[in-house]
Amino acid sequence: MSFTHINQNGEANMVDVSEKTVTARIARAEAFIEMTPKTLDMIIKGDHHKGDVFATARIAGIQAAKQTSQLIPLCHPLMLSKVKVEFEVQADQNRIRIESLCKLAGQTGVEMEALTAASVAALTLFDMCKAVDKAMVISGVRVLEKQGGKSGHFVASNQGE
Template sequence: MSKLTHFDESGQAHMVDVADKKISKRTAMAGGAIQMSQEAFELLKKGNSHKGDILGIARIAAIQGSKQTSNLIPLCHPLSLNHLKVEFELEESKHIVHMRVTVDTEGKTGVEMEALTGVSVGLLTVYDMLKAVDKRMVMHNIHLVSKKGGKSGEFNF
């Protein structure tokens, strides 16, 4: 069984010591989706609701969320991010917005949490922007899609 790295020998939570790790290029992609009513989906597609461009605002929120990960997740290291990409895909037949966030850095620890936080905050922002029209929206399937770099190597969902 793998050892959980955020606990010491006595079971106390701690921030992982990355001092002896090598700096390497690290990339992570996370994805998720939000399903909504047809009315909410139509507003989102138009991009000009009374609150503004919903996907544009969600993109900025995802970027901000990724950058704030270490402030939100207690044992995450603060990271300098080289690049962050936010993509949306609209699934019209089911009124679903799919979102992917890809984060790159060069450092001693990975960016999986930054990608996952970006997706979560981005989808929450879509919800916030449309909740006046549809409170039954459902966020789902938030997960790590892939990662590269570091000691554990490559992962693909």
Template sequence: MSKLTHLDETGAANMVDVGDKADTTRIASASGCVIMLPQTLELILSGNAAKGDVIGTARLAGIMAAKKTADLIPLCHPLMLSKVSVEIVPDEALPGLRVQATVKLTGKTGVEMEALTAVSVACLTIYDMAKAVDKAMIISNIMVDSKTGGKSGNWQRP
């Protein structure tokens, strides 16, 4: 197992120095879901939620969140992202909404945290906009699905 990179020799938290790393294209995708009552899903899909367009608002919230990751996660580097996409699709089998975010840049550090932050905030926004009708919604299974680029290379969830 590799050692933790955000701890110095004394065990104190520190920001990793990425200054000497090569710029490479890096892409990360993450996903998660919001499980809800079938009636809540229908309300959202019909466009009749009291707070407005749940899916559109959650998509924008996720994109904005990815851009603010360094402000939220203490040891993340501020990054110049070149692309953030957030897709939200209904899944009647849950029932609920599946959220996937993909983040891209050319730089010295990966974008897994930005993808996870986008998914998390999109899911939180869905909850916020629909909680008046379904307080029992569950935000679940937030995870990195894949990453490319950098010294550690490519990784895909099995």
């Protein structure tokens, strides 16, 4: 197996997907952001002076998925048919789990879009709360599931942990 974004001369290369079959493609990704109990409580209660932290982070994640090809040099611009960003408060671990879903009918996968959505949603939560909690930690960014294309169906183990 070789890297798809490196040509035979070892140079960066955008993969030619023009001969690939159009199929339904789905990817889910997750990220976590840990914080102090006080910060988490403030978010849950909606007491943040900047407003609805979850709504802002959700919109940021959706916008980021749509901009992935502008951020990651060799990604193809995609016509996403669905982007979803959800939050799960895990109070017992003082963290928020972010899960993204990206879908399309196309010739290339949407894993990078899902990863970008989850990552930027986490970064937005950090940005909105950094004034009260500078020690927040973003971690665990990964693909949870990928469907479509010739590589088939992938599901990560230990989801949501």
